[in-house]
Amino acid sequence: MFYNSVKWYLTRPRTRADAELRKKSCTFVAVKIVRTTILPFRGFTAINLLGVLFVHPGVYLSNEMMNHERIHSAQQREMLFVFFYIAYLLEWLVRLPMRGNAYRNISFEREAYANQRNLHYLERRPIYAWRHYMKRRPQHYQHSKTINR
Ligand SMILES: [Zn+2]
Secondary structure, three states: OHHHHHHHHHOOOOOHHHHHHHHHHHHOOOOEEEEOOOOOOOOOOEEEEOOEEEEOOOOOOOHHHHHHHHHHHHHHHHOOOHHHHHHHHHHHHHHOOOOOOHHHHOHHHHHHHHHOOOOOHHHHOOOOHHHHHOOOOOHHHHHHHHHHO
8 A cells, every 4th residue: 555655656647547546646635534522632723643634523624724634644645654753753853942833844834834725736746845845934935825825
């Protein structure tokens, strides 16, 4: 399963039908929604664990929010899940003593926040796109923010 996911990203679609199928598979990640009071922790509205979205009862899931979570699912899938959580935690720890909100400055979150309003983002998202958000405010991060707001 993991091998197929990696292969999916690394090869180009050969037919139009294949391209359409890939588009769908990229867009419809993180579909399982679990509503519970236990997760996520205080201060957060939703948490995406292994592609399952945990959200408090009564929270409205906007298209923008679902897109944000789908971007996380795409990140998780391309990093074979385990490496995503290791990198996420490490980056958070590194950014804790830095200026600004450590959580918001994690490159995975930067990519998700910068592109959540673009509902077609996942259709054209390049592999490991989050790496461009490691540096402080890269060009297209700013660009995307100006367009959206
Ligand atoms: Zn996020």
